[in-house]
Amino acid sequence: MKDIEVSExxxxxxxxxxxxxxxxxxxxxxxxxxGLLIVNTGPGKGKSTAAFGLALRMLGHGRKVxxxxxxxxxxxxxxxxxxxxxxxxxxxRTMGEGFTWDTQDxxxxxxxxxxxxxxxxxxxxxxxxxLVILDELNIALRYDYLDLEKVVADLVxxxxxxxxxxxxxNAKPALVEAADMVTEMTLVKHHFKAGVKAQAGIEF
Numbered sequence: 001m002k003d004i005e006v007s008e009x010x011x012x013x014x015x016x017x018x019x020x021x022x023x024x025x026x027x028x029x030x031x032x033x034x035g036l037l038i039v040n041t042g043p044g045k046g047k048s049t050a051a052f053g054l055a056l057r058m059l060g061h062g063r064k065v066x067x068x069x070x071x072x073x074x075x076x077x078x079x080x081x082x083x084x085x086x087x088x089x090x091x092x093r094t095m096g097e098g099f100t101w102d103t104q105d106x107x108x109x110x111x112x113x114x115x116x117x118x119x120x121x122x123x124x125x126x127x128x129x130x131l132v133i134l135d136e137l138n139i140a141l142r143y144d145y146l147d148l149e150k151v152v153a154d155l156v157x158x159x160x161x162x163x164x165x166x167x168x169x170n171a172k173p174a175l176v177e178a179a180d181m182v183t184e185m186t187l188v189k190h191h192f193k194a195g196v197k198a199q200a201g202i203e204f
Contacts, residue, residue, distance in 0.1 A: 035162040036180040037155055041138055041171035044185030051133045051165040052079045058163070059086055063130030066091035066123040070116045071136040071168075077204040091129070093119050096136070113145035117154075124158050131163045138168025141175065152178050 038054075040047035055065045067083070072094060083090045095116030124132050140146050152174050155164060166175065176182050198204060 035158065035160055035164070037178060038163070038165045039138075039171050039175060039179045039182045040165060040167045040185065041169060041182065042184035042186055043169060044187040045190065046185050047167040048135050050183070051135065051167050054165060055083070055090075055131060055133060058131040059089060064089050064091070064128045065131045065133070066126075066129050067093070067133045067135060068116055068120045068123065069094040069096055069135040070113055070140045071096040075204070078201055091123055095119060109143070110145045113140040116140070117146055117151065121154060124162060124164070127159070129162070131165070134164060134166045136168040137166045138171045138175070141172050142168070142170045148172055148174055151175075
């Protein structure tokens with residue numbers, strides 16, 4: 001263990017006391033409680049994964065969670081299987097039919113996105129749901145499968161206590177503007193580029 005001199009320990013204590021006072025004052029000044037519109041976007045991995053982490057947190061507080069997947073097809077994922085353990089406290093609807101390069105059918109993709117949005121509106125109206133994850137909605141908006149103006153208006157008009165997370169790359173500026181919090185995942189390095197395939201427990 002590193003030897004710490006008494007004077008160094010005292011300086012550290014005073015520094016942390018001052019920092020705590022500033023931090024406590026900052027926290028005390030925040031008095032608004034409201035449902036948040038959160039956007040996880042960017043080219044890096046982890047957008048949906050971060051959203052599922054918040055779902056687990058919400059479930060830990062006894063609230064109900066809904067997940068609507070817009071693009072991903074009905075393939076088994078670890079998070080989907082894990083969420084099933086919470087029974088009817090989780091609403092999980094995979095409404096997409098796979099990635100756009102798989103379907104290769106614009107009409108089908110648009111119809112699937114429209115059905116997903118109707119389901120999203122349905123679960124957002126349920127008062128017992130505390131968090132709704134709109135997984136890959138940004139992709140549906142990027143390809144104009146849904147009317148951006150209507151989607152943003154519906155999100156802004158949601159019930160005031162509902163938290164919503166939108167995931168996917170290339171979030172539209174109008175959605176970013178409407179959001180309370182936006183996080184951009186930055187790609188620094190990815191094992192896929194080195195020839196490592198998608199693996200259970202990491203990618204799905």
